[in-house]
Amino acid sequence: MAHKFTFYNTLNRKVEEFSPREEGKVSMYTCGPTVYHYAHIGNIRTYIMQDVLIKALEYAGYDVKRVMNITDVGHLSSDADTGEDKMLAGAKREHKTVMEIAKFYTDAFFKDFDAVGNKRPDVVEPATNCIPEFINMVQVLLDKGFAYTAGGNVYFDTSKLKDYYVFSSEVEKEELQVGVRDDVEEDTNKRNKTDFVLWFTKSKFEDQALKWDSPWGVGYPGWHIECSCISMKHLGEYIDIHCGGVDNIFPHHTNEIAQSESYLGHEWCKYWFHSNHLNDRVGKMSKSKGAVLTVSVLKEKGYDPLVYRFFCLQSHYRKPLEFSFEALDNVAGVYNKLVKRVAELKPEGQVDETVKKQFEDAFSDAVCGDLNTSMAITVLYDALKADTNDATKLALVENFDKVLSLDLLGHAKALGEGNEVDPELEAYILDAISRRAEAKKAKDFATADAIRAELLEKGVEIKDTREGVKWQLI
C-alpha cells in the first residue's frame, strides 16, 4: 500500500488526495522544452519540482511511468498561435537549420537537466516524430464536428464545449475572456476568439522550414496537439498526472484538455500539477528575453548545479521564487556545511531500525504532503542532530537522497578524499588526542588546553562528542 499522497490539483483548485487509476501505478505526462534556445534556470526549476514529485511518489510506493515531449515545431512566439515559429526564429538567429537548432538545444537541455540531479523520463519524444498521429487526431476532431477548416488552417471550435475554461474560477474566466479579446493580433479565420490552430497550411510566414503533407495541404501542426498525441501514443487513453509550469495552464493545457477529451469522448487526466515560476528582480525569467541564465552558466561561475537544486527545494513549488546571486551564495554556504556534517559521520555502530523508521515516517509525511520540500530538509537536519549513532544517520541521509537527490554522500566522500591527511600528521593528531585525554584524566586542564591550541595551530580542530573526540582539518 502506498503512503497517502496529496498535492494541489489545479483542475479542482485544491490540495487533494491522489488516487491513480491503477493501484500502485502512476502514468505521468510532462510538457517538455521548446528547443529554440537554452533552457534557463527558471525552466529547470519546473523540471526539478517535477523530479521531486516523481521521486516522492516512488518513495510513497508508486511505480511511475513518465513521458515528455520535445517541442521542435509549431510553438509560435505567442501561445495564442500568432507570431513566428520559435524554432524558425532560432534557426534564423543562428544561421542554422531548424533540425540543427533542435539537436543542439535538446542536448544542452539534457546536460543541465541531468546536472541538477533529475532522472530522465522513461520516454522522450520530439514532436516531429509524430506527424501521422497528429494528422489522425485532427481528422477525428473534424469528423466529430469539433474542428473546422478556414483560410487553409484547421481550427478547434471551442464553442462546441460546455466548459472551455476548465481550470478557471468564474472571476478568472472573466479576466481571461478580456485578455483573449484584447489580444492584439487577430486571426480573422477563427469563429471564436478562443479557437486554436490544430494544423497550419497558411501562416504569415511562407518559409516555414518543416512541412508535411496532410489531407488539408502541406503544413505543420499547432503546438497544443503534440502533447495530447504523444501522451496517448505512450500512455493510452488515460493519464493520472499532467505537469507543467503555471504559464502552461492557459491556453496550452486548457487546449490540450479540449481536444483530448473531445477526441476520446471521456475524461482524460484527473490531476494537473503546476509549479510556479522563478523570477529575477525584473520579473519572470523568459527565454524570449534574450540572454538567459542557465545551469551551465552557473557551473562556469563556480556553483555546483546541486546547490541550485537545494535552492529550489527550500521553497514550495506553488510559490514564485525570486532568484539572486546573493541568495544562491547563501544556499551554497549552507550546502557546503551540510556536506561537511555528513562527511564527519563515520560508518560506526548498527543501524537503529526504530529510529530510522521514525525519521523516514516524518520525511514521508513531508514529501507526500503537497511536496513540502523545506520540511523534508528540516527532517534531514533533525536526523543529523538526533541522539543516535552515525550508521543510522548515514542510512537516513542515503534514504532521503532518493527524493532530494542532493548527492550528499558523494560530495562528502569527495570532501574526505580531498582532505586526505598524510599518515604522519594523522599519527601526530591521534597521539595529541590521547595525550590530551590523559591530561584531562589527571585534571591537568592547562596541558589539555595547550594541546588543543597546539592542534589548532596546525589547522586541526577537535570536538568532544558523546561518541568520543572527533577531529577535522580546518
Ligand code: AMP
Ligand atoms: P518552454 O521551453 O518555454 O516550453 O518551457 C519549458 C517549461 O518551463 C514549461 O513547463 C514552462 O511552464 C516552464 N517555465 C517557463 N518559464 C518559467 C519560469 N520563469 N520559471 C519556471 N518555469 C518556467
Ligand code: ZN
Ligand atoms: Zn504540453
